[in-house]
Amino acid sequence: MRIDILTTFPEMFAIQPPAALGVSIPGRAARAGLVEIVATNIRDFAANKHQKTDDRPFGGGPGMVMMCQPLWDAVAHAEAADTVSPPRPCTRILLTPQGVPLTQRLVEDLATRPRLLLIAGHYEGVDERVIERLAPLEISIGDYVLSGGELAAMVLIDALVRLIPGALGDEESSLADSFSTTPQDPRPLLDCPHYTRPRDWEGASVPEILLSGDHARIARWRLEQRLARTQARRPDLLAPWPTAAPSSHPNPGVESPVSDGEALP
Numbered sequence: 001m002r003i004d005i006l007t008t009f010p011e012m013f014a015i016q017p018p019a020a021l022g023v024s025i026p027g028r029a030a031r032a033g034l035v036e037i038v039a040t041n042i043r044d045f046a047a048n049k050h051q052k053t054d055d056r057p058f059g060g061g062p063g064m065v066m067m068c069q070p071l072w073d074a075v076a077h078a079e080a081a082d083t084v085s086p087p088r089p090c091t092r093i094l095l096t097p098q099g100v101p102l103t104q105r106l107v108e109d110l111a112t113r114p115r116l117l118l119i120a121g122h123y124e125g126v127d128e129r130v131i132e133r134l135a136p137l138e139i140s141i142g143d144y145v146l147s148g149g150e151l152a153a154m155v156l157i158d159a160l161v162r163l164i165p166g167a168l169g170d171e172e173s174s175l176a177d178s179f180s181t182t183p184q185d186p187r188p189l190l191d192c193p194h195y196t197r198p199r200d201w202e203g204a205s206v207p208e209i210l211l212s213g214d215h216a217r218i219a220r221w222r223l224e225q226r227l228a229r230t231q232a233r234r235p236d237l238l239a240p241w242p243t244a245a246p247s248s249h250p251n252p253g254v255e256s257p258v259s260d261g262e263a264l265p
Contacts, residue, residue, distance in 0.1 A: 063124025
């Protein structure tokens with residue numbers, strides 16, 4: 001997989017420690033060649049001597065708006081600059097508070113794509129005309145506002161990379177993560193409690209069932225804990241499933257909201 005990021009702050013996406021993407025799972029995966037993470041500076045495509053990428057909004061109001069031309073040209077350059085020939089098909093993504101919520105199911109869908117192009121918006125927003133031309137999938141990581149799309153892009157990258165085969169030490173660990181689903185049980189449950197040594201700490205003990213060695217009982221206990229925790233903390237996740245019994249129906253596929261947008265020269 002290749003992940004391109006278009007940003008006015010490319011230094012934020014270094015893949016060497018101590019940068020955020022240079023440590024832990026993303027950094028190891030990038031250095032092992034499991035994923036390419038390439039940042040492109042939108043300022044390099046500004047058609048003015050000051051590398052200005054924003055201007056005042058028509059109609060007045062606060063803030064600045066990212067201009068069409070630098071972003072359009074940056075996308076054209078990035079999509080043509082692949083390490084394989086012909087270039088891999090590219091899914092365009094704009095990180096924005098107006099986007100669809102980022103969910104684990106959406107991450108799983110995006111992780112199957114050969115190449116992603118993440119656009120980190122900044123300022124008051126991006127000129128709507130270039131958004132309409134590019135037709136990216138617009139994604140929000142939550143109902144709050146950041147200074148720019150860079151941190152949101154990092155969140156998405158981290159969530160994606162851990163699903164790449166070989167990125168995790170134990171491939172099965174992601175299957176029991178919060179919000180993960182299986183064909184046998186499509187409910188996006190929260191994770192169960194976890195314990196490690198010592199068995200007793202400050203008067204608190206590990207549940208005896210986890211010490212029993214009975215893997216079937218342990219699996220049932222963990223499922224019960226996941227259900228109880230989800231019902232208590234995120235009942236909205238269980239709303240589509242009125243019963244507590246695991247579903248026998250396959251996990252419905254994710255209907256992708258991604259559009260190819262307008263082809264660039």
